[in-house]
Amino acid sequence: MKFCKVADITDWQDQEFRSISSLLGVDGFQDRKVWEHIQVYRGLQQLGLLNDNTCALGLGVGQERLIYAFTNVCSAVVATDLYNSSNWSTAAMSVEEVYDQSPFSYRRDRLTVQHMDMTQIEFPDTSFDVVWSCCSIEHVNSFADLHQVYREIHRVLKPGGVAALTTEYNLSNHHSYDPNMLFTDRYWIDHWLTGENPLIQGFELIDQPDLVLQPDPNNEPQPRRLAIKTSIPIYSRDIVLDSVAFFLRKTGDFSRDYDDRWLPLEWRQYLSACAQLQAKNVAVSESLLKPLVESEIIEPRLKVAALRRLMIALREQNKTDEMMQYCQSIVSLCASSQDTDHLLPLAHVCKRLKQWDIAQFLYEKTENSPGARDIQVVRSLLGQAECLAQQNQIQAALERAKKAQEQLPPYHPIDELIASVHHHQGIYHERLEQFREAVAAYQLALNAAPNPRMCQTLTQRLDYCQTRLKERSISYRANAKLHKFLSKLGNSIKP
Known part of the structure; x- marks a missing residue:
């Protein structure tokens, strides 16, 4: 097999690859995240490292399936992440919860779960035969931190031990480097792994990286919000993003300190x-x-x-x-620009500065960018609605808020976002004096509201609209009685 390579839809043509997909319980899914897990398992299996003598360490592994699968073929598995995280949804659970997340049976007695920062691995030197990580190492704060992660991996590996790592790979011809989003590209690989004097030393690549995708329709990039179960590269921000795997064997001393002159x-x-x-x-x-x-x-x-x-x-x-x-x-x-990670925050700034036209322009660019996440699309539509409402285009604002509801992600629902969408709808229904619809929207928002402050605001709006409905109902009944009385009076005075 090819160890160091980019995710490719044609990898599923291999029988062994499909068998591991079944073993991990991910049949029917052929996306790059699933590919990472299969590639790591397959590579370590090919290298003869999945056996009862292997002690494996996972970095930034959340509750991924490899944790549990490795317990069935290794002597000991340690899963680490920043558990109980408020920043990373994949690590939002507690350490105790991880033990109960496996979709299949596993050797619980072989698993240890720990809260740990991968830049400071809390184990002695030469403790592990294998270290693995799937798309986590690029989410550190800086390249200096990333270098420290590799140093720590090298330190805790036994001589000859293997690091099986996947990371986000930028297929575009321009860099995408931001704190916690340090996407690998060809330039990075040349300076860190394959050049004459790479920043990462003391390792050897199992084979040379293959960074070329095979011609296949499902290797064509998909808009991020429309990515389906058989899509590999996706548009993300203003680049095309894939995954890449590196298998590195510890061969010597980690002899080079970090310096940023490669940038x-x-x-x-x-x-x-x-x-x-x-x-x-x-x-x-x-x-x-x-x-x-x-x-x-x-x-x-x-x-x-x-x-x-x-x-x-x-x-x-x-x-x-x-x-x-x-x-x-x-x-x-x-x-x-198509970089929604920067366009959307700039739109929010312009909105706060009451630069409505500029904010509207940026929100629309975000909505229509192929690299926008569905959450960004929702927020951009709500931003457009606010800008339109400021110009008294309330019906148009309501239509944007309804469209935002259609774009809510069906997976991992976010209470704050759901509440915000219905809150906006309630505001615009209220301003259009559609109080019955406003009450329904505010009630939905209240059901999802994530904090007491928002609940208080929504309760106040809900009470106001219910009061207006009652007033309208009383007025309607009074008018009906008056109309009936006048009709009777008119009939009684007819000649």
């Missing part, structure tokens, strides 16, 4: 500014971001990313006038 200068400056912003050094961040935003030679997509961060730095310093000035350049700067 292009403008990306080094951008990521440094992001780090300063996270450290609350907003003035320093501002000084690094302004030259990027105002540069005539830097690619527009990086300028948009820098502008989004710059707006945060200016807001933290209450520099509203400067924010307003930069707003005026947004339309031209974002004209060709």
Whole structure:
């Protein structure tokens, strides 16, 4: 088999690959996330590492199926993640809950689950035969942290031990590097793994990475919100995203410290500014971001990313006038941008600054971008509704809010988002004096409301609309009685 490679729909043509799919209970699914689990299992099986002598460590593994499958073929399995996380939905459960999430029978006596940061693995040197991780290592804060993850993996592996890692792979010809979203690309691979003096040393790749997709209709990228069970690459933000697997064997010392000179200068400056912003050094961040935003030679997509961060730095310093000035350049700067992770926050900024037309433009771009997540589409439609309502286009605002409801993700429902959609509908029904519909919308919002403050607001609106309905009903009955009386009176005085 080919170990180091990108996810490809044609991999399912292999009988062994399909057999492992059945073993993991994922028949019928042929997407890149399922591919990662099958590829890791298959590779370790091919290398003879799934046996009763193997001790395996999983990093950032949440409740994935490999945890449980490995207990049936390894002597000991340790699953780690930032459990009880409020930031990562895949690790939102408690340590205790992980033990009960397996979709099939497993050797519970061989499994240990621990809360752990992968940059600081809490085990002695040379403790494990195998370390695996599926699309987690790229979600660290910085490249320095990523280098530390590889150092820690190297440290806890036994000599000759294997790291089986998958990560997000950017198929596009431009970088996509942001804190917690450090997507691998060809440039990264050359500087970290395969070049003459790679940043990761002390490992050897099991084979050379194969980064070419085979010609097949299901290897064509799909819009992120429309990705189906047989789609592999997807549009994400403004790139095409796939998965890639690396199998690395520990062969020597991890002998090189991290330095960021491998990065292009403008990306080094951008990521440094992001780090300063996270450290609350907003003035320093501002000084690094302004030259990027105002540069005539830097690619527009990086300028948009820098502008989004710059707006945060200016807001933290209450520099509203400067924010307003930069707003005026947004339309031209974002004209060709498709990066919804930056377009949507910029739209929110413009809305808060009451720049309704600019905000509307950015919300519409977000909605129509193929790389937008369904949640981003919902938020962009609600943003459009608010902008339209500010211009007294209430019926149009209501239509946007109804469309937002249609776009709510059917999986992993988010209470706050559901409540927000129905809250918006209630507001616009109320402004149109459609009180019966407003009551129904507010009630749905109240059922999903995630916090007491929102419940209080919704209860107040609900009570108001119910009162108006009662008043309208009383008025209707009074008018009906008056009409009946006048009719009788009219009939009695006819000659």
